Amino acid sequence: MRERRSVSRRKFIQTSAAAGAAGLSFPYIVPSHVMAQNGRQGANDRIVIGSIGVGGRGGDHVNNFHSMGIQIAGICDVDSRHAAQAAKTVGGKPFVTKDYRALLDRKDIDAIVIATPDHWHAIMMVHACQAGKDVYSEKPVCRTIQESFAMVNAAEHYKRVVQIGAQGRSENAARKVAEYVRNGQIGKVDHVEVWHPVNFDGNQAMTKDASPPQNLDWEMWLGPARYRPYNQSIHPFNFRWVMDIGGGFIRDRGNHVLSCVFWTMDADKTGPVSVEATGQRDKRGVWDVPHTMHVKWEFKNPDYTVTWDQPGQTRPFPENPNNAIDWGAQFFGDKGSVILEHGDSANAERKAMDYNPPADGVHLYKSPGHRENWLDCIKTRKETIMPVQAGAAVIVLPIIANISFLVGRKLQFDPVKREFINDAEANRLLADPYRTPWHL
């Protein structure tokens, strides 16, 4: 199921009203003194973005940012069909290229949106920061622990505003659940159950490796990833089910719900101490991620566990017993539990939605929307609702889960060093040598 987040006219108007109420100008205008502080000319003080990866989710971003009045001056895609469609959407004469480096070279672009396949996220984000651009980088954050270090370093060293496209924390229901739990309404949390539909299966004939189509630069599509011949079962979209590129739903959509789990548990500066993953790979097709999966992560100080199940046990909100939720998280404490649904949008049990923390309780920032929050933070230079540091903490979970699955054993993990303990083979998988000329 593809995520569709195109903005209806009604939602656009609602968003505009909310933005106005929040004191945001529409289209987004950055005061000239702010732009000057960051060394940019900004002739008309508008944020100008470049978009890398404009098919699928990237196409959604083009549509939405364009609808918000943001100028998209540059488009990059290795698939010329996607690039042409995006250029048509934005109109005018945007700069179009299949080489993201050319986009980063442009002085008229302030910020970059990255919505490529996963193996490009880290290197493009790092290089965008090095080029002085603020970044919106889609989930999953990255593929390896080393990549996550690089992304944090780049954002901090070059003082860039980065939003990771795990937009769960911009969902009101996620905030309500996090406040509900962090204000003690279910007591001390013992475990969190996360469940999700299974990965797509190879419900198709095994396609043969072939020459890539004329519209696709396969060598550039691969980029830093290790060599494999073109196969139409991989591009577009289905790279998600190839372990060393997409990593399956746990690394893909897992970012959404696991980022909410971390937010709720106030765990952005922590990590798991062990992981154990089992599952069964798809029996057909070229894909090799686990089709079904069970993962358990253990945390210490405080002590709790988080589990991930594909498909897991669907369950309804108590107030709506006939509507089973197929994707979400349930937090279990010594005083009760609460469910967060995370599908195309988030929802939560009524008791959490109706809960208001006391004045001296934990109050969490209410995001005006994930894209809006990023644009606002470009103006204010404040931290986004899903900064790369939080993204790097969250992505540890699916990365080490996939490694545990691959090596077939439970692994002990040092959450500070972000290394496995006493497992040399597993540690070799925490970084991935890139193909030349690509490097961090």
Add this chain to the structure above:
Amino acid sequence: MADLEETLKQLKSEDMNDRFTAWEAAGPLGATAVKPLAAISKQDNRTIGKAGKLALQNVVNYAGRPGAEAQAKAVAKELMEVASDHQNPRMVRTDALYFIGTIGGSAEIPGLIKLLEDRVVREDARQALERIPGDESLAALKSAAATVQADFRKNIQQSLHNRALTRESVGIKDDSAAVSMR
């Protein structure tokens, strides 16, 4: 423990459940299974080829477990022979080199150095050397920087650059022309 002949037979079955059962159980088969599994992985029938590859991956990962260093050495030795065999298709050799990167050690370094001269798989061999930790693999890369084909020296420089990265330095720009991406 699974029987090798029976496993090989099941991996070539038309029944996907047989293939699945076989690759799932393949881990403990050990070094003697490497070449037969590599042979299955190169079959034109890509469904069977996938089964062979996943079985081989399980053999590698099982041998890579802590305390099984002797098994890892034996499996890596067989993988090196698969990677070095020019009769094998490119992807079979590429996959073997990837697996060597995850469990290989000192014994594989001479073979990897030799494959740095093989235009078909030299990049895969470089990546394997880069992944193998320790002074020997680093020394091999440093030596290769001056001896490999001229058009490949930039690739070796990249590995040397990557091996020097630390948690604190990765992601911070290196202006060295040796690792320019332009």
